[in-house]
Amino acid sequence: MKIAYFECLSGISGDMVVGALLDAGLKLEELERELKKLNLSGYHLKAKKVSKNGIKATQFKVEIEERVVERRFKDIVNLLEKSTLVKSIKEQVGQIFFQLARAESILHQKDIEEIHFHEVGGLDSIIDITSAVIGIKKLGIEEIYSSALPLGKGFTECAHGIIPIPAPATLELLKNIPTYDGKMESEMVTPTGAAIISTLAKNFGERPLMSIGAIGYGAGEREFLIPNLLRINIGEKLEKEKNINHLYLQDRVVLIETNLDDMNPEFYDYIMERLFSVKALEVFLTPLQMKKNRPGYQLNILCNEEDLQRALEVIFTETSTLGVRIGEVKRIKLERKVYNIKTKFGKIRVKVGQIKKEVKNIAPEYEDCKKIAKECQIPLKMVYEEAKRMAYQKFGVI
Secondary structure (H helix, E strand, O other): OEEEEEEOEOEEOHHHHHHHHHHOOOOHHHHHHHHHHHOOOOEEEEEEEEEEOOEEEEEEEEEEOOOOOOEEHHHHHHHHHHOOOOHHHHHHHHHHHHHHHHHHHHHHOOOHHHOEEOHHHOHHHHHHHHHHHHHHHHOOOOEEEEOOEEOOOEEEEEOOEEEEEOOHHHHHHOOOOOEEOOOOOOOOEOHHHHHHHHHHEEEEOOOOOEEEEEEEEEEOOOOOOOOOEEEEEEEEEOOOEEOOOOOOEEEEEEEEEEEEOOOOHHHHHHHHHHHHHOOOOEEEEEEEEOHHHOEEEEEEEEEOHHHHHHHHHHHHHHOOOOOOEEEEEEEEEOEEEEEEEEEOOEEEEEEEEEEOOEEEEEEEOHHHHHHHHHHHOOOHHHHHHHHHHHHHHHOOOO
16 A cells, blocks of 8 residues: 655645655646646646755745635635546545634634635635645555644734734644644644645554655745755555565554552453453553562553554553553564354354464364353363364364
């Protein structure tokens, strides 16, 4: 799968996104052809190579001739509906403008249909947002990931007068997204940039496991002490990596650890159930000797990165811990498949571990064996061994 990772080194804006896409291989002529499908006039696209602290980048700018026009959300929707852009581009551009309208409606306590776009309703913002979506589609990018966003500080002027940085609409768009100060007395994330990345990015944080194929730098207009650049990395997402002998599957997961010595041990069963319900991969306890010779346990949880937040919510809600340790770990594992095996007691699910179709381990599903043992009133170990024997027989191991 082809993905892009946005490194928001000094923030993000609509023109920086387009500049980075052009720098990564999008053709300006191709972009101009697609934009004609909007049936808009009075603008001209300009892309030039610039240098930021010695780093070559592309600066994108929309030069416009139209007078200031305040468009409403429904005006944007009508514009998209009448255009001949492909459906997927229309939908994504519409989603971005909907998020902008939603943010404004919350701030001004008005219905979305009543919201008038000011700066972001201008022709340059429409072109920036549409160009960003077109560029992502043309470069074949299927998923987008992003770093945390630096916000900047200070004040800026808009249609409503002087407002603080980050702009209220920007903050509204970036709810539940990782952000940090950025240290610059300037707007580092514009409402347009916030709307694009918050709508399109699947996840924010560390770079996903990927093989980089193309890199693009989009330049901002202002000069900072740091290079005012947005860097895009485009390449193949690596869901599973093979080791050097190509035998075992590998992946990366998050390990959460916390030490507990002041909690009722009867609670652990319930806590484990809750953790598995939020897609924890493994949950286990390790006995510890804590300070002042108190006996305790280390609670260990393995989960995928996208499930980390929900796992933390369970831990902080259901346990007595005040903090956890988190790290990324690499797993090496057999290829695993589940089969329904026919036995004299009935069908039982069996998990099979293989290396290149060679069976290495077989484990009958405990819950299936337990259910049959109860129904047939026979020893659990008899059901378990029968399932294992029939599975080994099916795969020709014995």
